[in-house]
Amino acid sequence: MESRASMAPTPGALPYYVAFSQLLGLTVVAMTGAWLGLYRGGIAWESALQFNVHPLCMVIGLVFLQGDALLVYRVFRNEAKRTTKVLHGLLHVFAFIIALVGLVAVFDYHRKNGYADLYSLHSWCGILVFVLYFVQWLVGFSFFLFPGASFSLRSRYRPQHVFFGATIFLLSVGTALLGLKEVLLFKLGTKYSTFEPEGVLANILGLLLAGFGVVVLYVLTRAEWKRPPQAEEQALSMDFKTLTEGDSPGSQ
Amino acid sequence: MESRASMAPTPGALPYYVAFSQLLGLTVVAMTGAWLGLYRGGIAWESALQFNVHPLCMVIGLVFLQGDALLVYRVFRNEAKRTTKVLHGLLHVFAFIIALVGLVAVFDYHRKNGYADLYSLHSWCGILVFVLYFVQWLVGFSFFLFPGASFSLRSRYRPQHVFFGATIFLLSVGTALLGLKEVLLFKLGTKYSTFEPEGVLANILGLLLAGFGVVVLYVLTRAEWKRPPQAEEQALSMDFKTLTEGDSPGSQ
Numbered sequence: 001m002e003s004r005a006s007m008a009p010t011p012g013a014l015p016y017y018v019a020f021s022q023l024l025g026l027t028v029v030a031m032t033g034a035w036l037g038l039y040r041g042g043i044a045w046e047s048a049l050q051f052n053v054h055p056l057c058m059v060i061g062l063v064f065l066q067g068d069a070l071l072v073y074r075v076f077r078n079e080a081k082r083t084t085k086v087l088h089g090l091l092h093v094f095a096f097i098i099a100l101v102g103l104v105a106v107f108d109y110h111r112k113n114g115y116a117d118l119y120s121l122h123s124w125c126g127i128l129v130f131v132l133y134f135v136q137w138l139v140g141f142s143f144f145l146f147p148g149a150s151f152s153l154r155s156r157y158r159p160q161h162v163f164f165g166a167t168i169f170l171l172s173v174g175t176a177l178l179g180l181k182e183v184l185l186f187k188l189g190t191k192y193s194t195f196e197p198e199g200v201l202a203n204i205l206g207l208l209l210a211g212f213g214v215v216v217l218y219v220l221t222r223a224e225w226k227r228p229p230q231a232e233e234q235a236l237s238m239d240f241k242t243l244t245e246g247d248s249p250g251s252q
Numbered sequence: 253m254e255s256r257a258s259m260a261p262t263p264g265a266l267p268y269y270v271a272f273s274q275l276l277g278l279t280v281v282a283m284t285g286a287w288l289g290l291y292r293g294g295i296a297w298e299s300a301l302q303f304n305v306h307p308l309c310m311v312i313g314l315v316f317l318q319g320d321a322l323l324v325y326r327v328f329r330n331e332a333k334r335t336t337k338v339l340h341g342l343l344h345v346f347a348f349i350i351a352l353v354g355l356v357a358v359f360d361y362h363r364k365n366g367y368a369d370l371y372s373l374h375s376w377c378g379i380l381v382f383v384l385y386f387v388q389w390l391v392g393f394s395f396f397l398f399p400g401a402s403f404s405l406r407s408r409y410r411p412q413h414v415f416f417g418a419t420i421f422l423l424s425v426g427t428a429l430l431g432l433k434e435v436l437l438f439k440l441g442t443k444y445s446t447f448e449p450e451g452v453l454a455n456i457l458g459l460l461l462a463g464f465g466v467v468v469l470y471v472l473t474r475a476e477w478k479r480p481p482q483a484e485e486q487a488l489s490m491d492f493k494t495l496t497e498g499d500s501p502g503s504q
Contacts, residue, residue, distance in 0.1 A: 116445040121433055121458040128459070163473060167466055174426045174462065178433050181373055185437040193368040206373040207380070210426065214419055221415060221473075 010077060014225050018075055021215040025064045028212055031205045032059045039198040040187075050109040055179060057102025058126075062133070062172040063209065065095035067216040070169055073227045074219050089145055092137050099130065122178040129171045136164055166220060173213035177206050262329055269471050270327055276464045277316045283457045284311045291450040292439070302361040307431060309354025310378075314385070314424040315461065317347035319468040322421055325479045326471050341397055344389050351382065374430040381423045388416055418472060425465035432458050 036043060036052045043052045069091035076084045103126075110117050118127065143149045143157050184192055184202050192199045219225060288295060288304045295304045321343035328336045355378075362369050370379065395401045395409050436444055436454050444451045471477060 116447075119445045119447055119451065121429065121436070121455045124455050124459060125429075125462065159475060163470060167469065170422060171462065171466075174429060177373065177377075177426060178429060181430050181433050182437065184373070185434065193371045195368075195371055199371065203373045203376050207376060210377065210423065214423075217419065218415060223411060 017219050024212040028208050029064050053105035054102045057098050061095040061098030066169050122182050125175040132168050266477050273467045280460050305357035306354045309350050313347040313350030318421050374434050377427040384420050
């Protein structure tokens, strides 16, 4: 293990899986746009089409960009740790801002039309995921980017950050599926059971959304694709003194 | 790491997390029963209530029992590997049979009432998950219980089996949420937005379902809670010769 890690070559199959994840992710974004454009009248802020801003923004922000933010540590395996960290944090900021626009759109649309807020399972899951995402970002920032946390504190928090990051991503995908289902049942109603083209397209979109979640999770969890500890250690320059005196992060 | 693994004490917090997962899982099953009993007229095979067999069976089989089958290796950490394996396989058989009853119930209900089959995202995900579950069981059986596969083949397949096991479990939870949402939108319709008690109960059930999925995943993935390789090696008696000549499974 140690010798393989210190050589740190990019594993042969990794680029193909990453490319496949990007193909799936971009297809999901394009298909969401196509569904909204073809069957839901397109997108606008100042009209009934304001609702459509919501699914597009959530899919771009909390599915595609969030997924890509998690993959950063697998794709940029040999870059300086700090660069990768900043990119990881920035992608999450973009994802958060785009998701926030999507949230404002749906609340504003509800307000203008006198619809109730936050009554459905989709909305409960959505608010929960959004708050968890924000908290995870704040805690992640204060542990890993803000120069205060000690090396041992970082080492102990890291597995929790990774687990909750992956969990929040999967909950985001699940919430998107619930939202897609909600729109289909509200808009198509009984026509859903006659295999209307919109229903079939949206079902395929749902399967691709789930597929994107699975592929990102696979790339993230495959043991031999993890970022080699050596590169990690090199870039933790501010903790270098602590590091050389203590254990390596890989051994904890 | 090695010394900790060979002592193999049960990690202090593990029993509490397992107990919490069981509390959550049993609450989910009880709450599904309560929801169907209180608001959906109860359960029967020969009437319109046949539909209600479906959600109850799927939650017991593909959520609770499937989740518990995954936890077997964390709970019985120091039992003989073969005993744990057989229990893992048997729990999956029970889960599969109960889920099959749930599937027959919904198809039979659709047939009797002239409803269309397999048009919704829930049904597409459900069939996909059920087929994947069956294939995973067959492949798992032929690799790990059928005495043919070599030790190195098992070692190479094991991480894939674990990844796809966890993924199929998470997809099952997601599919259950989609199904719950479908029933709520069909049966409650616009009343859903007035915070009817049934809607609120079902939303809480949905959050608990997702919570069970997260806790099982946490217990399963926490690195220091993994089954110590020593106990694994001892029980792989049929491969003992190969094992002592080659690498230990923990190092692959």
